């Protein structure tokens with residue numbers, strides 16, 4: 001079989017999505033995010049042969065937002081004693097079919113979030129992390145920096161403060177869960193950590209590099225350092241596949257066919273186990289809060305390469 005020329009494919013995708021007009025808006029419920037240039041587009045692929053392929057604004061840092069929920073889960077798994085028992089009794093692994101910040105299921109499911117990638121679930125994971133760290137913000141940042149071998153990755157204080165000032169739904173979610181006994185720390189301490197984590201600034205290149213271990217059965221590439229076990233890597237990818245895009249998880253799976261995770265900063269990361277990791281950035285979001293052009297770019301990637309996990 002002829003090897004796939006990812007660079008040529010990325011250039012075709014870049015041209016195609018630049019030309020296409022998509023209805024979509026940059027997130028503005030976190031005021032600081034509304035300042036981003038909606039024209040930005042970047043894509044970066046890292047493969048397991050050591051290849052790096054990139055187009056557009058792939059070296060410009062943006063706010064990763066909910067993409068961080070995967071890294072929070074991974075950090076909790078690596079950090080906490082009996083992590084999986086602790087996590088999976090307090091957060092489930094079912095798709096929610098509801099928006100990322102929805103409150104409705106939490107009331108009748110007694111404060112147990114459907115999965116770790118909706119806000120409620122990530123807040124419980126954050127609670128677990130805060131409990132097991134002396135200084136959760138610093139330890140988590142170092143963890144992400146080591147995953148992508150890059151100490152320039154940093155929090156964006158202005159974004160974190162902006163969300164702190166306006167994060168009313170997250171406050172409602174965490175208070176509701178606290179009333180059910182599923183938050184063990186003071187709510188402000190957990191929110192503070194969660195907002196800070198969401199404010200992480202990373203480039204497409206850094207994100208693709210960071211997520212490459214999930215394409216490599218839980219080991220970093222090329223160092224082969226064990227981050228999580230093969231089984232844990234499978235589980236994390238499985239939850240991304242079914243829950244990474246909230247009430248659009250089915251659509252993403254249908255169109256793209258890879259495990260992935262989006263964020264309201266306009267980023268999407270996807271993983272092809274055994275092959276590559278890819279990060280895309282285009283700030284305008286569709287109605288479900290996922291990058292409109294980002295989804296299209298990844299759909300084109302699996303179509304043009306003829307490869308997905310299915």
Ligand code: GLN
Pocket residue numbers: 064065066067100101119163170195198262263264265289
């Ligand atoms: N920090 C954002 C929030 O909690 C993350 C949401 C997202 O990216 N979908 O609302």
